[in-house]
Amino acid sequence: MGDYVLRTSSLSKQYKDQLALNNVDLSIKKGSIYGFIGQNGAGKSTLIRVVTGLALPTKGKLELFGHSTEQELIQARKRIGSIIEGPALYPHMSAAENLEAHRLLKGIPGKKCIEKTLSLVGLQNTGKKKAKNFSLGMKQRLGLGIALLGDPEFLILDEPINGLDPMGVVEIRELLKKMNHEYGITILISSHILSELYLLATHYGIIHKGELLEQLTVNELNEKCQQYIHVKVDKPDKATAIIETQLGTTHYEVLPDGTIKLFRYLDAPGKVSKTLSNEGLIIEQFMPMGENLETYFTNRIGGGKHE
Structure with missing residues (x-):
């Protein structure tokens, strides 16, 4: 129980005739950075609103820090910090005044946390x-x-x-890493900038049309997205025998259409093509390939363009 900060079981949310969440079983381990991936309208924001208590689930179970009763969830949510639909700022107040106003709203005793927080997020010198x-x-x-x-x-x-320039993106990324590594804060982050999530997250959840398609760790993603040599020849069975005997590796995969994904010799593709040619094989396709988070996500949801 203590290993997870959030778990859901068959969590669903219906808005009139729209099923925004459909039997979502999600789990976020303590100490992780969970990258939540999905198109606009996929259900990311709906799930976040349910978790933070801004919306009620239609059915299913929600568990925070091992607690799931209504009263326990109210208490557990006091252990959560969130930014949903942009930070709520008072535009005519300074950074310190904004923090003080929110400190009072949250009922946090003492003002020591103001300077500490300003320093933590790099706003200690913004003055008035x-x-x-x-x-x-x-x-x-x-x-x-x-x-x-x-x-x-x-x-x-x-x-x-969202909307940050490249320098701003780097600043937020480094700050979140610091929160996670130095303070042990577990983070759930949704973003359309998948290349940035890849530099940050330790775990991923892919949601599409209200359904959680997959959860995987960064190591599992790397395994699925690793680089390889795409090889298509006239006799794939003979090619695999040559790869094993002459090139000395079994680290390959044969797809149903006979295409071979060779995960070795990425630094010496010429040796592979020469070896296959010398054995009389006709090479029809031969190229280095590999997926990244964006292509994996696009393929996982069945193609199409994400926004």
């Missing part, structure tokens, strides 16, 4: 500058600071890098 004059990256960092008030154990972030 008003939030309306902050850059987008500074606003996102202030939003993170608000979410971090009260020392949450679980941080939930819905599109926290």
Whole structure:
């Protein structure tokens, strides 16, 4: 029980005639950074709203920190910090004043947390500058600071890098890594910038049309997305025998159409093609290939373009 900060079982959410979540079984381990992937309307924000108590599930079970009764969930949510649909900032207040206002709203005792949080998110030198004059990256960092008030154990972030310039994206990424590595905060982060999620997440969940298609670790993703040499020859059975005997490897896969995915000799493709040719095989296709998170995601949801 203590290994997970969040678990759902057959969690569903119906809006009139739209099934936004369909029997979702999701689990997030303590200490992980969980990248939540899906197109617009796939159900990411709906699940986040249910987890944070902003929406009620139609059916199914929700468990936070091992607790699942209504009263227990109310208490457990006090251990969560979140940014949903953009940080809620007071534009005419400074960073410190924003944090103070939210400290009072959350009922957090003492003001020591203000300076600590400002320093943590790199806004300690903004003085009396008003939030309306902050850059987008500074606003996102202030939003993170608000979410971090009260020392949450679980941080939930819905599109926290949306609209940021490259420098802002790097700043938020490094800050989240610091939160996770130095303070042990578990993070659920949804984002459309899949290349950025790949640099951050330790675990992934892919949701499509309200259904959770797959959960996998970064190591499992790397295994699925590893680079290989795409080989298509006239006699695949003979080719695999040559690969094993003359090239000395069994690290390959034969697809139903006879195409061979060779996971070795990536640094010496010429040796492979020469060996196969010398044995009289006709090489029809031969090229290095491999997936990344974006192509894996696109293939996993059945093709098409994500937004």
